[in-house]
Amino acid sequence: MSTDYGPAAWAPAHSANYTVANRESTYPINYVVIHVTQGSYAGTISWFQNPASQVSAHYTIRSSDGAVTQSVREKDVGWHAGNWTYNTQSIGIEHEGYVTQASWFTDAMYRSSAALTRHLCDRYGIPKDRSRIIGHNQVPGATHTDPGPYWNWTYYMQLVTGSTPPPAWSQTVDNSTSGRFTASANWGTSTYSSQKQGTDYRFADPVESSDPAWYKVNIPQTGSYRVEAWHPADPGYNSSAPYIIATTTGNQTVYVDQRSGGGGWRNLGTFTLAAGDANKVAVSRWTGGTGLVIADAIRVSRV
Numbered sequence: 001m002s003t004d005y006g007p008a009a010w011a012p013a014h015s016a017n018y019t020v021a022n023r024e025s026t027y028p029i030n031y032v033v034i035h036v037t038q039g040s041y042a043g044t045i046s047w048f049q050n051p052a053s054q055v056s057a058h059y060t061i062r063s064s065d066g067a068v069t070q071s072v073r074e075k076d077v078g079w080h081a082g083n084w085t086y087n088t089q090s091i092g093i094e095h096e097g098y099v100t101q102a103s104w105f106t107d108a109m110y111r112s113s114a115a116l117t118r119h120l121c122d123r124y125g126i127p128k129d130r131s132r133i134i135g136h137n138q139v140p141g142a143t144h145t146d147p148g149p150y151w152n153w154t155y156y157m158q159l160v161t162g163s164t165p166p167p168a169w170s171q172t173v174d175n176s177t178s179g180r181f182t183a184s185a186n187w188g189t190s191t192y193s194s195q196k197q198g199t200d201y202r203f204a205d206p207v208e209s210s211d212p213a214w215y216k217v218n219i220p221q222t223g224s225y226r227v228e229a230w231h232p233a234d235p236g237y238n239s240s241a242p243y244i245i246a247t248t249t250g251n252q253t254v255y256v257d258q259r260s261g262g263g264g265w266r267n268l269g270t271f272t273l274a275a276g277d278a279n280k281v282a283v284s285r286w287t288g289g290t291g292l293v294i295a296d297a298i299r300v301s302r303v
Contacts, residue, residue, distance in 0.1 A: 005059070005119060007112075008068040013048035013056040019077040021088075029074070029124040031090035032117050032133045033081050034156075036104075036146035041096040045069050055079050057092035059116060063104045066112025074120075081139045091120050099148025102254050102269025107303075110152070110270075114159030121160070128161050149252060152270040155224040155303055170301040173215040173281075174198040183213035183295065186285075193232030195263030197297035201231070204285050204293050206238060212282035213295040222248065222275045223302060226267065229281075230297040233262025240289030243298075244282040247271045255287070258294050270303055 002008035023029055037044040041062040048056045048071045057080040058072045072078040072092075080092030093113060097104025121128050130153065136146045173180045176198050187202040202213060219225065227245055231237070237258040245252050245268065254268045273280060283295040 002070040004070060004074045005068070005116060007115075008059060008070040011045050011049070011069050011071055013071040013078075014051045014053075016051040017048055017053055017056040018072045018079055021075060021077045023075045023077070023088075024124065027077070027088040029089060029091060030126060030132060031086060032120055032126060033086065033090045033092045033136055033139065034113075034134065034147050034151070035080060035092060035094045035136045036099050036148060036151070037094045037096050038098055038146070039096075041067070041069075044094055044096065045071060048072075057094045059091070060094040061096065061109050061113045061116075063096040063106050063109050066106075066108035068112060068116060081136065082143065083139050083141055086139050093117065095147065099146050099150065102150035102252070102271075103267060105150060105152065105269060106267070110156055111159060114156055117160050118162070128157075130157065133157070133160065149249065150269050150271075152224050152272070154272055155270055158224075168302065169220055170299060171217055172297060172299045173217060174297040175202045175213070175295055176200065180216045181213065182216070182279075184211055186211055187213055187295065193234060193262070195232035197230040201294060201296035203295070206287045206289060206291070206293055207285045210284070210286060212244060212284045214279040215281045215298045216278065217280040217300050218277040219273050219275050219280065219300070220302070223272065224270055225273045226270050226301045226303050227281060228265040228267050228299045228301070229256060230265055230299070231256070231258050231262055231294045232296065233258060233260050235259055236291050238287060238289045238291040238293045240287050241293050242284040242287050243268055244284055245269075245271050246273070246278070246280050248274050253284075255289070259291065265299060273300070
């Protein structure tokens, strides 16, 4: 186990991948840098142990359950930021997943990482704000984009600072909810699958053109919301169905394999949504996947 952070396992990086130091005597620790691995938890830890990688971060967080592994002692300088000054003054935290796939950023991961960041800020006197808790993309000269557009900074900082979350709120919209679902005549109606939500669901062939089915949601106030989708599963349904979420920074797309995982709520991610009653989630027919695209139900919950 880690001697720096009790909840973390210890899997040391190769000595060729970091610089031995005596922080904070040799360098002050002023930043926490948030990364996304672009790979698996185990693969990232293994890569830090490969002398050919020439990279390392202090901690890595697992998506499924928030498990933490430390690979570089906090006193030593990890090679993670791509900027020597920031390397010397920061702790790097990697998060399992991919910047283009929101589903990797689970609540367990957010909470575990925020607890670690809060601990680091308290230990080293780092202000708990976005000037000192930064993404890799914010490091001067950075060529990386992580943690990317799906990383929910609002929710993460709320967890880090321990601020009071907003009151619970959730809204479910089915394809049959009056005034809340719109789709063109190209979308058929089916009762075939017993995994459906409500009395029926909609389906359409995939095409390379814009013909989305939209769900209208009345968002009470601008903030962070978890978006989930319900669909029946079948081998003939789409292998990469695009769900479009209308966020405050533009539309974001999450792809779902509708051949499996049906009959329950599937987390598409956490997004910042604007207040107001408007189309917020869509299922698009524009996909390179094969099989019928399914539009059944969505659920939006404040977090």
